[in-house]
Amino acid sequence: MYSGEFDGAAAFSGGGFMPSQATTVPDPSSSFSKNRNVRTLLPMTVKQLSELSSNDESSASIDGADVNTITVVGIVCDMQDKEPQFIFLIDDGTGRIECSRWAHEQMEFNEVNQISKGMYVRVYGHLKAFQDKRSLNAYSLRPIIDFNEITSHFVECIYVQLYNTRLRGGSSNQPQMTNSNHLKEYNAISSNHYSFDEGKSIDQMVLNFLRRPEFLANNNGVHRNVISQQLNLPMDKLMSLSLSLSHVFSPIKLSAMQNGTS
Amino acid sequence: MDTSNPAVFVNGGLMRMYVGRRIRTVIQVIQSDGGGVTGKSTDGHQLVVKGPQPGFPLTTFVEVIGIADTDRSIRAEIWNNFGNTFDTQSYNQLCQLANGEFKHLFI
Numbered sequence: 001m002y003s004g005e006f007d008g009a010a011a012f013s014g015g016g017f018m019p020s021q022a023t024t025v026p027d028p029s030s031s032f033s034k035n036r037n038v039r040t041l042l043p044m045t046v047k048q049l050s051e052l053s054s055n056d057e058s059s060a061s062i063d064g065a066d067v068n069t070i071t072v073v074g075i076v077c078d079m080q081d082k083e084p085q086f087i088f089l090i091d092d093g094t095g096r097i098e099c100s101r102w103a104h105e106q107m108e109f110n111e112v113n114q115i116s117k118g119m120y121v122r123v124y125g126h127l128k129a130f131q132d133k134r135s136l137n138a139y140s141l142r143p144i145i146d147f148n149e150i151t152s153h154f155v156e157c158i159y160v161q162l163y164n165t166r167l168r169g170g171s172s173n174q175p176q177m178t179n180s181n182h183l184k185e186y187n188a189i190s191s192n193h194y195s196f197d198e199g200k201s202i203d204q205m206v207l208n209f210l211r212r213p214e215f216l217a218n219n220n221g222v223h224r225n226v227i228s229q230q231l232n233l234p235m236d237k238l239m240s241l242s243l244s245l246s247h248v249f250s251p252i253k254l255s256a257m258q259n260g261t262s
Numbered sequence: 263m264d265t266s267n268p269a270v271f272v273n274g275g276l277m278r279m280y281v282g283r284r285i286r287t288v289i290q291v292i293q294s295d296g297g298g299v300t301g302k303s304t305d306g307h308q309l310v311v312k313g314p315q316p317g318f319p320l321t322t323f324v325e326v327i328g329i330a331d332t333d334r335s336i337r338a339e340i341w342n343n344f345g346n347t348f349d350t351q352s353y354n355q356l357c358q359l360a361n362g363e364f365k366h367l368f369i
Contacts, residue, residue: 094265
């Protein structure tokens with residue numbers, strides 16, 4: 001028996017102790033899609049929403065990512081006041097979707113009163129389905145003020161789709177996010193499990209990173225810490241790469257090294 | 263949910279692909295008169311936008327949603343003021359992506 005604060009290391013050192021009883025690492029094979037504590041926020045187009053494959057809105061997924069909360073940007077084509085429910089028809093250029101906003105408090109009424117027909121808005125909401133009709137249960141609608149946000153939203157839709165299909169291999173294993181705080185919202189699972197399907201993809205990532213113009217122009221090289229941080233690669237994985245010198249050094253630098261010059 | 267009438271993101275160079283179809287684009291207004299609005303697309307082409315003009319004054323950058331009559335003219339349905347500053351380069355890149363390998367996300 002153990003008393004006080006449990007010390008896993010001490011327990012293992014004593015022998016005869018089952019690690020599975022001590023550790024609390026989540027089973028990687030568990031279905032995260034059924035974990036109701038997991039929340040994702042995905043920027044999507046209405047076209048993407050229309051193509052979601054699911055039997056009901058609680059288990060929808062796209063490109064291997066669970067769909068919980070989504071955000072769309074579009075024009076308000078129509079508004080219906082059925083207080084306390086307000087229904088907005090949003091057209092984002094790829095399609096139209098109905099968004100319901102329930103207002104019970106003054107702050108919520110104030111938010112709804114800001115919205116008018118013909119206005120560009122940003123909507124955050126949960127997808128819901130009723131009798132084969134998909135709509136959004138919006139919990140936030142706000143007018144777009146800087147119209148670069150429209151461009152930004154659709155670029156984000158493209159990025160997320162690319163990220164979920166190519167960079168993650170479309171698997172349900174969600175890798176660690178990049179350093180950008182802006183992208184953290186795409187991944188609600190803050191897992192320390194970080195994996196690639198193939199080792200050579202890490203090589204290629206590092207090589208592509210080193211070939212960036214700003215690094216090619218700089219003859220001083222790139223510190224491994226910079227590579228590790230920018231690509232969010234653990235140092236041990238970075239150091240285990242087998243990149244040849246001809247890949248890493250520019251031809252001029254390589255010949256200078258061979259000739260013994262700096 | 264209705265995806266039957268999309269408006270495709272286009273710049274001047276992409277309009278030829280969607281003549282007769284519903285498009286959306288952002289132009290920088292050069293001239294506005296009875297014959298329509300002349301503007302510069304995000305990739306530098308001159309476009310003419312015809313149709314009933316909105317009842318409000320146009321800002322420097324305007325989004326036009328309508329039907330592409332030709333590869334250089336639009337019959338506008340909706341006008342949206344986008345203000346006097348706008349990142350045309352990013353928008354132009356978006357148009358390229360939305361009509362390239364990521365077309366399936368839009369139309």
